[in-house]
Amino acid sequence: MTLVKTTIDRRSFLKVSALAGGGMMLSFSWLAGCKPTPEEALAMPKEWFELNSYIKIGENGLVTLMSPNPEFGSNVKTSMPMILAEELDVDWKNVVVEQADFYPERFDRQFTGGSQGIRQGWKPLRTVGATARQMLIGAAAQTWNVPASEITTEASMLHHKASGKKAGYGEMASLAAGQAVPKEVSLKEIADFKVIGNSKKNVDGKNIATGKPMFGMDYTQEGMLIAMIAHPPFGMRVKSVDDTEARSMPGIKDVFIIKTLQDDYERAGFDTTTFTELAVVVGNTTWEVMNAKKALKIEFEKISDSTFVMNGWGGKQTVKVPGGLESTEGHKSRMAEMAKKSGNVLRKDGDPAAAFKKAAKVLERTYNAPFLAHNTMEPVNCFAYVTADKAELYGPTQAPDFVRNTVAARLGLPKESVHIKLPRMGGGFGLRAYGHHMVEAAVISQKLNAPIKMVYTREDDMTYGIYRPTYTATYRAALDENNNLIAFHVRGGGVPEHPIHANRFPAGAVDNYLAEGWALESNITIGAFRAPRSNFNAAAEQSFLDELAELAGKDPIDFRLELLERAKNNPVGERNDYDADRYAGVLKLVREKSNWNETQPNVHRGVSAYFCHNTYVAEVLDLSMQNNKPVFEKVYAAVDCGIVINPDAAKNMGEGGIVDGIGNAMFGELTFVDGVPEKIISISTA
Amino acid sequence: MAAINLNVNGKNQSVDVDPKTPMLWVLREHLNLVGTKYGCGIAQCGACTIHVDGVAVRSCQLPVSVMENKSITTIEGLTENGDHPVQKAWLEHDVPQCGYCQTGQIMTAAALLSTTPNPTDEEIETAMNGNICRCGTYLRIKAAVKTAATANS
Ligand code: FES
Numbered sequence: 025m026t027l028v029k030t031t032i033d034r035r036s037f038l039k040v041s042a043l044a045g046g047g048m049m050l051s052f053s054w055l056a057g058c059k060p061t062p063e064e065a066l067a068m069p070k071e072w073f074e075l076n077s078y079i080k081i082g083e084n085g086l087v088t089l090m091s092p093n094p095e096f097g098s099n100v101k102t103s104m105p106m107i108l109a110e111e112l113d114v115d116w117k118n119v120v121v122e123q124a125d126f127y128p129e130r131f132d133r134q135f136t137g138g139s140q141g142i143r144q145g146w147k148p149l150r151t152v153g154a155t156a157r158q159m160l161i162g163a164a165a166q167t168w169n170v171p172a173s174e175i176t177t178e179a180s181m182l183h184h185k186a187s188g189k190k191a192g193y194g195e196m197a198s199l200a201a202g203q204a205v206p207k208e209v210s211l212k213e214i215a216d217f218k219v220i221g222n223s224k225k226n227v228d229g230k231n232i233a234t235g236k237p238m239f240g241m242d243y244t245q246e247g248m249l250i251a252m253i254a255h256p257p258f259g260m261r262v263k264s265v266d267d268t269e270a271r272s273m274p275g276i277k278d279v280f281i282i283k284t285l286q287d288d289y290e291r292a293g294f295d296t297t298t299f300t301e302l303a304v305v306v307g308n309t310t311w312e313v314m315n316a317k318k319a320l321k322i323e324f325e326k327i328s329d330s331t332f333v334m335n336g337w338g339g340k341q342t343v344k345v346p347g348g349l350e351s352t353e354g355h356k357s358r359m360a361e362m363a364k365k366s367g368n369v370l371r372k373d374g375d376p377a378a379a380f381k382k383a384a385k386v387l388e389r390t391y392n393a394p395f396l397a398h399n400t401m402e403p404v405n406c407f408a409y410v411t412a413d414k415a416e417l418y419g420p421t422q423a424p425d426f427v428r429n430t431v432a433a434r435l436g437l438p439k440e441s442v443h444i445k446l447p448r449m450g451g452g453f454g455l456r457a458y459g460h461h462m463v464e465a466a467v468i469s470q471k472l473n474a475p476i477k478m479v480y481t482r483e484d485d486m487t488y489g490i491y492r493p494t495y496t497a498t499y500r501a502a503l504d505e506n507n508n509l510i511a512f513h514v515r516g517g518g519v520p521e522h523p524i525h526a527n528r529f530p531a532g533a534v535d536n537y538l539a540e541g542w543a544l545e546s547n548i549t550i551g552a553f554r555a556p557r558s559n560f561n562a563a564a565e566q567s568f569l570d571e572l573a574e575l576a577g578k579d580p581i582d583f584r585l586e587l588l589e590r591a592k593n594n595p596v597g598e599r600n601d602y603d604a605d606r607y608a609g610v611l612k613l614v615r616e617k618s619n620w621n622e623t624q625p626n627v628h629r630g631v632s633a634y635f636c637h638n639t640y641v642a643e644v645l646d647l648s649m650q651n652n653k654p655v656f657e658k659v660y661a662a663v664d665c666g667i668v669i670n671p672d673a674a675k676n677m678g679e680g681g682i683v684d685g686i687g688n689a690m691f692g693e694l695t696f697v698d699g700v701p702e703k704i705i706s707i708s709t710a
Numbered sequence: 711m712a713a714i715n716l717n718v719n720g721k722n723q724s725v726d727v728d729p730k731t732p733m734l735w736v737l738r739e740h741l742n743l744v745g746t747k748y749g750c751g752i753a754q755c756g757a758c759t760i761h762v763d764g765v766a767v768r769s770c771q772l773p774v775s776v777m778e779n780k781s782i783t784t785i786e787g788l789t790e791n792g793d794h795p796v797q798k799a800w801l802e803h804d805v806p807q808c809g810y811c812q813t814g815q816i817m818t819a820a821a822l823l824s825t826t827p828n829p830t831d832e833e834i835e836t837a838m839n840g841n842i843c844r845c846g847t848y849l850r851i852k853a854a855v856k857t858a859a860t861a862n863s
């Protein structure tokens with residue numbers, strides 16, 4: 025049993041109140057981490073600082089749980105409430121889950137991405153569930169006049185064994201609302217979990233299967249207009265728009281050019297540089313606007329080199345954006361040139377140069393990866409209604425907190441006047457961390473003084489990219505005469521960032537280790553994409569280790585396990601960002617489950633293992649060649665991501681990740697010609 | 711603009727639109743049936759799948775003008791209570807991740823099973839092949855179609 029406090033700095037982050045119509049509401053502060061500014065503190069009711077989410081228990085026993093994080097398919101809307109329900113001991117059948125709107129004053133980390141939602145919610149959600157349970161127990165103890173310690177709970181029922189008394193949560197809820205919030209509550213032992221670790225169906229499953237409106241794209245309101253943008257190729261900007269024909273088309277209200285970020289705006293967080301000037305068409309319906317958009321005659325002009333200030337994750341820096349129209353051919357030759365030169369040293373252990381000199385065998389391989397587009401199934405869109413004193417936004421976003429700052433700055437409104445509501449998202453994969461669409465929608469609405477929904481066509485969605493960058497990495501390894509790995513060298517680069525995580529495996533397992541990185545500037549914008557950088561490294565580095573094992577004449581799993589053993593017992597260097605035991609654990613598990621040593625005729629087996637974003641994964645893949653094409657027969661995956669809340673949903677994520685990985689490797693390549701993705705060129709000329 | 715008479719989910723309705731307007735947008739913006747999704751607009755993804763006289767078709771490339779005198783079914787009209795065997799199987803397998811593609815998947819699967827109640831793996835793959843799911847839920851889609859087929863028989 026773990027005891028946890030419900031106060032931080034003597035301030036409680038829980039508050040109980042009676043529900044109108046009976047029952048209790050326990051409001052709580054999401055992570056108790058709200059940091060109101062002094063002005064905000066004056067302007068808002070006190071409880072807003074403390075309370076950001078709630079559980080409601082009605083007299084009929086129905087429990088409503090608020091899910092604070094935006095849902096894009098990773099199941100947080102189901103799994104977060106499961107954590108709460110566990111400690112509350114509530115019957116899952118009686119649980120209703122609501123999606124919280126965005127209340128930055130009340131939510132500490134309302135961001136979906138970086139794989140941290142569940143981790144951060146773990147303790148506060150458990151504490152709140154346990155508190156509500158304890159208060160219900162308190163109410164029952166008072167009613168029955170028995171010691172609270174003798175009351176047990178199970179599936180929304182309170183039970184006093186000695187007297188045989190029983191009551192449902194609903195019956196005690198109103199009385200519990202009058203109880204003082206306990207200062208300290210105890211959390212369950214992991215072994216006693218009943219909800220956590222037992223698969224629960226997606227709480228929105230039925231709404232999805234029956235087509236209920238739930239996405240930003242589905243939103244509508246009285247008087248709402250539809251807006252679409254037209255943007256230039258990368259490396260250009262909109263010079264002028266001839267809208268004569270478009271304006272005369274049915275249903276068209278207006279055509280204009282917007283500037284989304286002012287030139288002197290200091291970017292931060294998830295602000296991007298992609299196309300800050302756009303042509304906009306506004307009209308009554310999507311179809312009409314789509315047609316008018318095609319009728320625009322837009323003249324573009326080349327941009328010249330420029331810089332902007334980014335107050336980003338790594339502090340303030342000046343970022344250069346080169347002019348010119350970029351193409352994949354150009355990228356490739358420039359990258360090949362760069363790869364020949366040394367990059368910035370990211371980590372160095374021992375004396376790699378000397379070790380390579382005395383090596384018995386050296387292996388060198390280069391791996392390349394193209395730009396990739398997220399292509400979320402739901403194209404980018406956002407509803408906005410901006411009036412003189414406030415802005416209402418409703419649209420898919422993984423990072424409402426960041427975009428709120430940008431929107432407020434751009435509109436000249438105080439932050440608290442920007443209200444963001446969170447729909448379910450039709451996929452995210454990192455794309456929706458970047459809030460340019462919300463700024464665009466807000467600027468368009470402000471100009472028109474009308475409610476608008478801005479919708480990207482699929483082509484816009486693909487060509488207005490925040491892409492996974494194109495990368496390359498050259499790996500070199502040295503073996504001694506006994507086939508021991510004595511040196512490892514990786515030099516990685518990309519446009520416009522390098523992919524290298526220098527402190528990850530096999531760093532720590534090799535005496536002589538060198539990691540270098542270099543980057544080329546570009547005007548093509550990039551961003552997070554399903555585990556940024558790792559999605560390339562995993563494939564490149566693991567392919568290399570496989571070849572290296574072969575060269576060393578060792579079984580590929582044994583070879584990796586040997587290295588991990590070294591990293592565990594006698595690690596090299598100060599900082600190695602992995603736990604060698606857990607790494608080895610998934611490899612051993614996948615070896616067992618895949619019957620690793622069994623072979624099938626014409627089936628090729630490969631193994632890989634990678635750690636990032638708190639999760640260890642090892643996979644064995646069976647592949648055959650049919651008509652000269654690879655066919656994926658089977659994939660075995662062993663995953664260690666810590667405690668799993670909702671196993672079947674986690675499995676779904678894993679399956680989807682594997683499918684998407686294969687899909688991107690086989691078909692995802694996005695190449696550019698003069699600043700335009702080629703796939704789009706072929707779609708529009710088809 | 712022209713008045714066009716449609717039969718959608720068993721109801722006769724009239725809309726006054728440009729006859730070239732794709733059925734997708736008539737459903738979503740004129741009839742307020744938003745379960746049919748926009749994914750690509752060029753018949754490449756399947757998110758906009760509806761049934762026309764029982765056959766699965768992509769509504770994004772289907773001008774409303776050719777839809778008179780046809781029986782149109784959208785996800786909202788597939789069943790009254792969401793209990794079509796395909797929908798039930800979808801819940802049983804907890805197929806969706808983000809969910810955006812799933813109504814199109816369900817409509818394609820339902821049409822398949824109405825003509826081929828016991829499809830082989832290959833028939834399932836062929837029928838479902840054009841419905842893209844960016845979240846990669848294909849394994850579950852296939853399993854759910856099989857379950858629905860068993861429930862059917
Ligand atoms: S929207 Fe019709 S097939 Fe993609």
Ligand code: FES
Nearest residue numbers: 808809843844845
């Ligand atoms: S569930 Fe997200 S696209 Fe299919």
